Amino acid sequence: MPVLGYGTWLGISEKAQAAGDAKEAFSFDFDVSDAPKMVEALSYAIDIGYRHIDTAHLYRMEPEVGQIINQKIKQGVVKREELFVTTKVWHHFHREADVEVSVRGSLRRLNLDYVDLILMHWPMSISQKGVDEKIDYLETWRGFESVLKKGLVKAIGVSNFNLEQMKRLLANCKVPPASNQIEINLNLGQPELVEYCQSKGVVVVAYSPFGTMVPSRAAPNSPEPKLNNPTMVAIAKKYNKTVTQVTLRYLYQRGIVSIPKTITKSRVLENASIFDFELDQGDVATIAKFDNGYRTVRPIFWQDYLNYPFDKVPEKAEIPKSLMVWKNGINLDID
Ligand code: NDP
Numbered sequence: 001m002p003v004l005g006y007g008t009w010l011g012i013s014e015k016a017q018a019a020g021d022a023k024e025a026f027s028f029d030f031d032v033s034d035a036p037k038m039v040e041a042l043s044y045a046i047d048i049g050y051r052h053i054d055t056a057h058l059y060r061m062e063p064e065v066g067q068i069i070n071q072k073i074k075q076g077v078v079k080r081e082e083l084f085v086t087t088k089v090w091h092h093f094h095r096e097a098d099v100e101v102s103v104r105g106s107l108r109r110l111n112l113d114y115v116d117l118i119l120m121h122w123p124m125s126i127s128q129k130g131v132d133e134k135i136d137y138l139e140t141w142r143g144f145e146s147v148l149k150k151g152l153v154k155a156i157g158v159s160n161f162n163l164e165q166m167k168r169l170l171a172n173c174k175v176p177p178a179s180n181q182i183e184i185n186l187n188l189g190q191p192e193l194v195e196y197c198q199s200k201g202v203v204v205v206a207y208s209p210f211g212t213m214v215p216s217r218a219a220p221n222s223p224e225p226k227l228n229n230p231t232m233v234a235i236a237k238k239y240n241k242t243v244t245q246v247t248l249r250y251l252y253q254r255g256i257v258s259i260p261k262t263i264t265k266s267r268v269l270e271n272a273s274i275f276d277f278e279l280d281q282g283d284v285a286t287i288a289k290f291d292n293g294y295r296t297v298r299p300i301f302w303q304d305y306l307n308y309p310f311d312k313v314p315e316k317a318e319i320p321k322s323l324m325v326w327k328n329g330i331n332l333d334i335d
Helices: 014-019 035-048 062-074 096-110 137-149 163-171 191-199 230-239 243-253 265-272 281-288
Strands: 052-054 084-089 117-120 156-159 179-183 203-207
Touching: 035 062, 035 265, 062 084, 062 096, 084 096, 096 137, 117 137, 117 179, 137 156, 137 163, 156 163, 163 191, 179 191, 191 203, 230 243, 230 281, 243 265, 243 281
Parallel strands: 052 084, 084 117, 117 156, 156 179, 179 203
Antiparallel strands: none
């Protein structure tokens, strides 16, 4: 897996972000207005050498992502086997037999013969109506092993699995997960889970690698560091890099793959320019101090569902409709 990927989740609408807290923010729709900008940015990313693309059924972007990939292959910019494409199976498809239905749907929308990695997006199983289906993720995993055997995917993995769930899965599978994609950034280091996965040969992929550092995710009262944090700015200056580059480099030096999302061309290049410097031990130790366990992605509306992987909080919220039912694709609804 290439150590840096391009993330394709467009995020939630500005109105939602302005609302400021997870409870409010997640009750709004997905922001799809930036899809054309993402198509351009992804096209540019492949042109300049990105070879790893992270998408999901949930993101509504599979048709657009597939269109760009196929265009780049046709133009001779890249060969299919040089690309590493990941997509994910949503909560509605956790019965063993439904995994293949989901994967075949993704392949159809992507217009690809296979994906390089398919992930179980979350360990919970929830119907389109929000009913807790209470399907053991070990059953779902058997469906993953089956699509691997059929050659629909080159590798199988999980996402948002906690330490206990990883241990249980590894103890009860025929094919171990190739990867666990989890939130990791400067506020959320997850050292125990990362070390466990890495000790078992499970590649750790960091989603939301910038956490609440960037203005679009900076909820009120979210912790430092922000982009203008003096400590981070000083470190960045020392290496003649930006704070975001230092952040991605820090994760890379921990042996973690990052998949930052940006629809801004200059940032596509900026985020990939992290392989020509090395943070020294003192700076690594300073940056590590920002880890305070703060989560950017806190889907509290799922916390009473079986296998919710994070600590529960006293708050309550309804599952937003946008996480239950959606059209497949934004501009290219091929279903
Ligand atoms: P990121 O940490 O990638 O942050 C994205 C935000 O950072 C955007 O607002 C972007 O702005 C901004 N940004 C990107 N690069 C820079 C830069 N160099 N300088 C300043 N700002 C920058 O968050 P995501 O939550 O999007 O995570 C990345 C990917 O991880 C997703 O796209 C998705 O593929 C995956 N993911 C997986 C999850 C899972 O459950 N498995 C959950 C969440 C994400 P702009 O686009 O305007 O440039």
